[in-house]
Amino acid sequence: MLSAAPEKLAVTVLTGFLGSGKTTLLQKALRSPGMADTAVIINEAGEMGLDHLLVEAVEEQAFQMPGGCLCCIRRLDIATTIRRLIEQRDRGEIAMFRRLVIETSGLADPAPILYTLAADPMLGHVLAFQGVVTLVDALAGLGTIERHPEASAQVAVADRILLTKTDVAQPGSALLGRLDGLNAWADRRMLPGGDEPAALLFDGLSSTAARRFAAQPVTEGGPAHTAGIRTLSLVLTRPPTRFDFARALGGLATRRGEDLLRAKGLIAFSDRPDGIAVIHAVQHTIYRPQWLDAWPDADRRSRLVFIVRDIEPDEILACLAAFAPVAWTPVPGDTAKIGSSLTAAA
Numbered sequence: 001m002l003s004a005a006p007e008k009l010a011v012t013v014l015t016g017f018l019g020s021g022k023t024t025l026l027q028k029a030l031r032s033p034g035m036a037d038t039a040v041i042i043n044e045a046g047e048m049g050l051d052h053l054l055v056e057a058v059e060e061q062a063f064q065m066p067g068g069c070l071c072c073i074r075r076l077d078i079a080t081t082i083r084r085l086i087e088q089r090d091r092g093e094i095a096m097f098r099r100l101v102i103e104t105s106g107l108a109d110p111a112p113i114l115y116t117l118a119a120d121p122m123l124g125h126v127l128a129f130q131g132v133v134t135l136v137d138a139l140a141g142l143g144t145i146e147r148h149p150e151a152s153a154q155v156a157v158a159d160r161i162l163l164t165k166t167d168v169a170q171p172g173s174a175l176l177g178r179l180d181g182l183n184a185w186a187d188r189r190m191l192p193g194g195d196e197p198a199a200l201l202f203d204g205l206s207s208t209a210a211r212r213f214a215a216q217p218v219t220e221g222g223p224a225h226t227a228g229i230r231t232l233s234l235v236l237t238r239p240p241t242r243f244d245f246a247r248a249l250g251g252l253a254t255r256r257g258e259d260l261l262r263a264k265g266l267i268a269f270s271d272r273p274d275g276i277a278v279i280h281a282v283q284h285t286i287y288r289p290q291w292l293d294a295w296p297d298a299d300r301r302s303r304l305v306f307i308v309r310d311i312e313p314d315e316i317l318a319c320l321a322a323f324a325p326v327a328w329t330p331v332p333g334d335t336a337k338i339g340s341s342l343t344a345a346a
């Protein structure tokens with residue numbers, strides 16, 4: 001049965017550097033009954049997307065856009081994806097939704113995405129842009145903003161800045177001063193905090209940023225990315241023990257933590273066969289694994305995605321193999337460099 005389509009689709013862009021907590025916030029927000037009318041589009045920097053599997057949403061609610069950083073190589077795909085979802089919704093093929101969250105990859109500069117949304121003639125009539133919510137890691141945020149122009153750009157366009165991981169560390173005065181310098185006018189909140197996660201994504205946002213960027217066409221060639229960033233996706237042919245795996249990832253984080261921007265994955269361990277571990281590392285920090293009762297999709301392979309700066313795939317493979325003696329096999333076609341070479345080819 002066809003449902004009546006709403007007049008305008010409320011859209012929020014959720015951004016923040018790699019590992020700042022975007023998927024965690026989305027997971028919490030989607031548990032709220034108030035989010036039943038909200039679809040999410042998830043974009044990741046690597047070919048092998050995982051976040052859409054980790055968001056516990058109704059299957060029809062979360063849509064994946066992997067295959068590259070949304071702001072450069074796939075910029076125009078976002079308009080196509082939204083148009084397609086609206087058509088499917090209006091034909092009754094997917095669940096009715098009245099709101100949309102676009103989670104950008106952690107490396108995205110949101111400005112070209114905002115421009116793409118505003119410049120599309122059809123979308124201009126059907127979208128009601130709410131604003132940009134930017135997450136900043138209270139622990140790693142200052143260093144990240146200083147080293148990566150993408151992180152500064154994400155802060156600069158925010159309508160709301162959410163400082164995450166404040167249960168672990170309070171943001172220092174240097175970070176707060178840097179945020180003031182980049183964007184003093186955005187609403188600023190702490191996470192975890194007293195706010196409803198769903199409300200943080202929609203309530204009280206202004207569309208000032210959208211209007212500002214709609215007026216500034218983005219030049220071809222896309223935004224600048226930090227040089228030397230690349231992704232590497234690996235699958236494991238045999239399950240490692242938890243100890244070996246911890247030593248392998250820990251060894252890499254100890255040696256190259258500053259340039260190990262992000263690692264995430266799904267791993268089956270030989271000494272814990274009753275669960276699948278969701279692995280997260282952000283620079284020097286390796287997070288306690290979360291456990292799933294079963295594989296979240298048909299793919300039963302243990303897999304890890306790395307996003308690194310100035311680390312060659314061979315160095316990662318050698319470090320992992322030294323500590324965890326199982327085969328780590330690169331996924332063909334996913335040792336991509338993100339940066340000038342890809343941008344120029346767009």
Ligand SMILES: Nc1nc2c(ncn2[C@@H]2O[C@H](COP(=O)(O)OP(=O)(O)OP(=O)(O)O)[C@@H](O)[C@H]2O)c(=O)[nH]1
Pocket residue numbers: 016017018019020021022023024025051105106107164165166167168191192262264280281282287288
């Ligand atoms: N202590 C604490 N940990 C958090 C918080 N938010 C996120 N994390 C942890 O940080 C790690 C990365 O969080 P994600 O939500 O995957 O980050 P993300 O921004 O989606 O990462 P990318 O998609 O790679 O850009 C996970 O281990 C989370 O559990 C927080 O507020 N407090």
